Every structure is written in C-alpha cells, then in structure tokens.
Amino acid sequence: MSDSTDLKRAGLKATLPRLKILGILEEPRARHMTAEDVYKALLDMGEEVGLATVYRVLTQFENAGLVIRHNFEGGRSVFEMNQGGHHDHVVCVECGEVFEFYDPAIEERQRRVAETLGFQVDSHSLYMYGVCLGMKREGKCSKTAAMGTRGAAEPE
C-alpha cells in the first residue's frame, strides 16, 4: 500500500508486477539480487511475470532512484533497494557474499579529488574483491557472521 504510493510518486503505475518486485527487494534478507534472482523469487511465489518485465521494471526503478544497480565483476548487474545512505561494497569472490561499509574519510577524499579536477560527480562506486573471513577460516562462507551490515566497518 505504501509501496503503491512510492510508485506513484516515482511516476509509475502501481501494477502487480511492480508491486511484487518492490516487495521482494524490500525483504531485508534480499539485499543484493540479480534480475534472475528476482525472477526466480517471483516464480517461487507463483507469480506469472516475464523475465523481460523484471528487467524493464528494475531499470525503471533504477531511473526513478528506487533501486541501485551495481556492475560487479563477471558482467552481471545486481540490484539493491536505495535506502538513502550511500555505502560501498566488499565482495567475496569465493562465496559471493556482499558486505557493506561506509567510510566518511574516503567519501571526503573522493569529493576533494573531483573538486580538484573540476569534475561534477553524479555517482561513484567502490568495490573490493577478495576472500571473506569465513572462507579463509573454515572454507565456507560467513553469511551468518555478525558483520556485513551497513556501517559495520568504520575504522578509527
């Protein structure tokens, strides 16, 4: 219902596919999903939605600022809800887990660099790829580890 007004505010009709997709992306455990992931989630819910529609809707959501698209290594896009606070990403190349962090100092330095170049920044992205703690320790991913939430890592 609130979703419905979210869509209207973005200039989009509140259609069933759009509401369903928004609902899926809003689930807390669904932080980072590919279009395929969203499509499968819809099928699991028994919804008859075409893959083309999923892509179309996700792109519309991106343009409307509702979701953020990331181009991780490997060439496929992943999407996450835009919940306001900007953050950067750490991706485990072994287990695929994605951690988020925000570092004000990094943001500030980026701003400075752009200023120096006379560059007007629309968006920026910082990705680190590597192996997460769980993989290093036990050879399995640390999806259950007590980190990976926004703002969890703020050194100093």
Next chain:
Amino acid sequence: MSDSTDLKRAGLKATLPRLKILGILEEPRARHMTAEDVYKALLDMGEEVGLATVYRVLTQFENAGLVIRHNFEGGRSVFEMNQGGHHDHVVCVECGEVFEFYDPAIEERQRRVAETLGFQVDSHSLYMYGVCLGMKREGKCSKTAAMGTRGAAEPE
C-alpha cells in the same frame, strides 16, 4: 622486440596477434580500450585477426598481469596496460573521457576497512561517474585539457 620478451616472460608465445595487440595497447593515446576498440584498431592496420582472438589474448594478458580489466557502467569491459602504479578512475558520462588519480589516503582507509572485516583483498576498484570540466564549460569534452594523467589529482 622488447614486447617479445615481455610475452615470453609471461609464459606466452610471441605470436603476431599478441605482439600487435600489445603494440596497440602500448600507444600512449590508447589508455582505455574495449575489446572491440582493439579489434577495430587491428582492422585499421590491415591485420587479419579474429575478434575471438582479441578476447582470448586480452584475457591471457590480464591473467599474466600485463593488462588490467575494468567493468565500467554499461556492462562492457575496458582494458588498459598495467604500468605498475595502481590508480582509480573518473569517467565522464558525456564524452567518455577517463581520468586517473591516486589518493594514498583512500588506499589506506580501504586497507583498514578490509582489515576490520578480516577480509583478504585481492583487488579493488573505485570509479566516479559524472561530467567533466570541458563538458560543463563548453558542452564539449576536455580530452585536450591539461589533466587526466596519472597522479594529477592528489588533494591536500
């Protein structure tokens, strides 16, 4: 000739396609190229090289550490020679120009964040997208502007 030994050192046979591709990437004005760009450059030179070969060779070069692959927005990969010094990128979404910069403070903070998470970082990339000075001022790109070289922007 020196290219030939570069290849051997990387454990790759010094074949004509590889030498030609290396030669193209080494031209100073060819900083950031897609596989397609490289392919077209070869055709322009009158070389009979298949696109598949270009992709294969670029991937081999990447694995050998000779070139670096970037996943910019838009889903296509761009390649640049690995000239040793790590640097980050600023991309003008209007004219496509790519500027490079290096900020030790950002690097250090990244290292810290990874450490805090117990994450072993293999690679990292930082991209800023926006509009460059030339576009803002005159509506045309600033490819000829006196910046855009590595290390040009180091605030503070």
Next chain:
DNA sequence: TTTTGCATGGGAATCGTTCTGGTTTACACT
C-alpha cells in the same frame, strides 16, 4: 464504466563474450 494509453508477456533478437574443431605456427631439439 468506458476510455485511453502505458504496461505486460513471451519469444525472438541483440549484445558482448566464450567455446569448438580443424588448421597453422612458434620454438625446442635435431
């Protein structure tokens, strides 16, 4: 409730990239 036009679904098309299979080539060893 009727109208109107944007949204949908499914399949085909497209894009960038990788694989396949048969042929050619670089290079170590005569």
Next chain:
DNA sequence: AGTGTAAACCAGAACGATTCCCATGCAAAA
C-alpha cells in the same frame, strides 16, 4: 636449416545476460 609437438589461430557457432517487438491486458483518468 628441418622437424615434431604443444600451443595458438580463425571462423563460426554457442552462450548468458539483456533488450526489443507487438498483440493483449489492465490501471487510472474521465
């Protein structure tokens, strides 16, 4: 220089992700 062999090549087919096409469906304005 001559030759064997593994590696590299080419063209084209295959591939996965994404977008296009268009007849039909449906949200929302009248």
